[in-house]
Amino acid sequence: MHNLQANTLRLYLTCIRNTLEAAMCLQNFPCQEVERHNKPEVELKTSPELLLNPVLICRNEAEKCLIETSINSIRISMKVKQADELENILAKKFLRFLSMRAEAFQVLRRKPVQGYDISFLITNYHCEDMHKHKLIDFIVQFMEDIDKEISELKLSVNTRGRLVATEFLKQFI
């Protein structure tokens, strides 16, 4: 059972990696509508000829990844697995914490796309400054680690809750 889950995770990440490798062909493209402006076309979506078909890769009913590409930018939005209420809250808080510090990550988007938990925005400038394969490694590694992080957080919340409850209730023994 665990093997099966590990295998689908591997296939899911491989599919995303392959799709990103194909989709991340970005080049500089000055804005067509406004002089001297240079905007990420995937965010504006004003000119259909600059956009590629968006692709939705679902692992199951709860986890999915939306990849939208354009000529000069790519937007990757993820929905992470949230098995119960506690994981829901932890995921929301943790990802909000990261999103608020998007400046430090450079490729992170400050607000996730509607319907998703976290979004990345990669532009041609990022591809010029950083290696493409490293960017893809980062995204895939992030997806792998996020599940582990949230499990760890859940574990530590439960442990702490148990310790606190034990200490508190000792006075009533």
Place this chain on the structure above:
Amino acid sequence: MAAEGFLEVENLEAIITRIEQKSRKIESLLKQSKPVEALKTALEGSPLKTRDERCKSANWIVVHRAIMAIKDVDGMLASLDPEYYDILMKYLYRGLATGDRPTCDQCLRIHEKLTERAGLGCILRSLADTVNTV
């Protein structure tokens, strides 16, 4: 313009009839344990140029049936003609978008092997092609 619209409707009915015929042929092929032929039949004559959602959904149901019947992915890809790789990739992405667990499992399995065979170009063509859509 009205005449063209009328022709389009005629064509749509013809397409739906063709898909129904395909569906029957595929069911019989699957009963004879020929999943690869079934997939070839399903992918052939797909309504890629039309914009009508009904035709596309009808064809997707047929292709989905054939995809889910595949047990040996390597064998299937070895005997599938390369001209079908692009259409298969587009249908795999449609399958991955459904979110249904068994469909996604199967599509992820085939996607990995198909990418190894057909390369990243196949993926890029399915992303870039806005004329022939599934």
